Amino acid sequence: AQKVTQAQTEISVVEKEDVTLDCVYETRDTTYYLFWYKQPPSGELVFLIRRNSFDEQNEISGRYSWNFQKSTSSFNFTITASQVVDSAVYFCALSEKRNSGAGSYQLTFGKGTKLSVIP
Amino acid sequence: GAVVSQHPSWVICKSGTSVKIECRSLDFQATTMFWYRQFPKQSLMLMATSNEGSKATYEQGVEKDKFLINHASLTLSTLTVTSAHPEDSSFYICSARGTSGFTQYFGPGTRLTVL
Numbered sequence: 001a002q003k004v005t006q007a008q009t010e011i012s013v014v015e016k017e018d019v020t021l022d023c024v025y026e027t028r029d030t031t032y033y034l035f036w037y038k039q040p041p042s043g044e045l046v047f048l049i050r051r052n053s054f055d056e057q058n059e060i061s062g063r064y065s066w067n068f069q070k071s072t073s074s075f076n077f078t079i080t081a082s083q084v085v086d087s088a089v090y091f092c093a094l095s096e097k098r099n100s101g102a103g104s105y106q107l108t109f110g111k112g113t114k115l116s117v118i119p
Numbered sequence: 120g121a122v123v124s125q126h127p128s129w130v131i132c133k134s135g136t137s138v139k140i141e142c143r144s145l146d147f148q149a150t151t152m153f154w155y156r157q158f159p160k161q162s163l164m165l166m167a168t169s170n171e172g173s174k175a176t177y178e179q180g181v182e183k184d185k186f187l188i189n190h191a192s193l194t195l196s197t198l199t200v201t202s203a204h205p206e207d208s209s210f211y212i213c214s215a216r217g218t219s220g221f222t223q224y225f226g227p228g229t230r231l232t233v234l
Binding site for chain 1 (some may be wrong): 121142153161162163165168210212213221222223224225226228230
C-alpha cells in the first residue's frame with residue numbers, strides 16, 4: 001500500500017485560476033512530518049513547506065496555502081491565482097521514523113502531480 | 120540558506136566506465152545525506168542513506184558494490200556508479216539534512232547517460 005497518495009497525476013488550469021493538489025498519507029506513527037516539494041522542468045526539487053504532525057494549523061504563504069487535516073490524513077496544497085511559473089511537478093512527502101538505518105527519519109514521496117498552467 | 124550543490128549536472132559515459140557524482144552542502148553541515156534515483160515521469164526512489172563517517176545504508180534492491188557512497192565530511196558525499204551500463208542511465212539526486220531539523224534539501228540533480 002502506498003504511504004503517500006497523490007491521486008491527481010496531471011492537472012491543467014488556465015492562468016489565474018485556483019488549483020488544489022491533493023495528498024493523502026498513511027502512517028502509524030504519532031510523530032511525523034509532511035512536506036511539499038516543487039520540481040520544475042530544470043529538475044531541482046524546491047522545498048515549499050514542512051508540517052509537524054502535532055501542528056494542524058493551516059498555513060498561507062503568498063499565493064500558496066496548505067490544509068492539514070489529521071482526521072482525514074490529508075495535506076492538501078492550494079495555489080491561488082496560478083501563474084505559468086507554477087507549472088511543475090509537485091511532490092507530497094511523508095517523513096516518519098524508521099526502526100533502523102542511518103537516517104532515522106526518511107522521506108517517502110508520492111508519485112507527484114504534474115501541474116500545467118496555460119497562459 | 121540550505122543550499123545543496125551537485126556536480127556534474129550531466130554526464131555521458133561509455134558502458135563499463137565509472138562515474139563519480141559529488142554532493143555538497145554549501146551553507147550547513149549535513150549530518151545525513153541521501154541519494155535518490157528518478158526515472159522519467161516517475162517519483163524519487165531512495166537508494167541509500169549515509170551519516171558522516173559511517174557506511175551507507177542501502178535500500179533493498181540497490182547494489183552497494185555498484186553504487187559506492189562515501190560521506191567523508193559534513194559537507195561532502197559522493198556517489199560512484201561503477202562499471203556503468205545503459206540501464207544505469209537516470210537522474211540522480213542527492214539530498215542533505217542538517218543537525219537542526221527534519222527538512223531535507225535537495226541538490227539540482229545529475230543526469231547520467233550511459234552509451
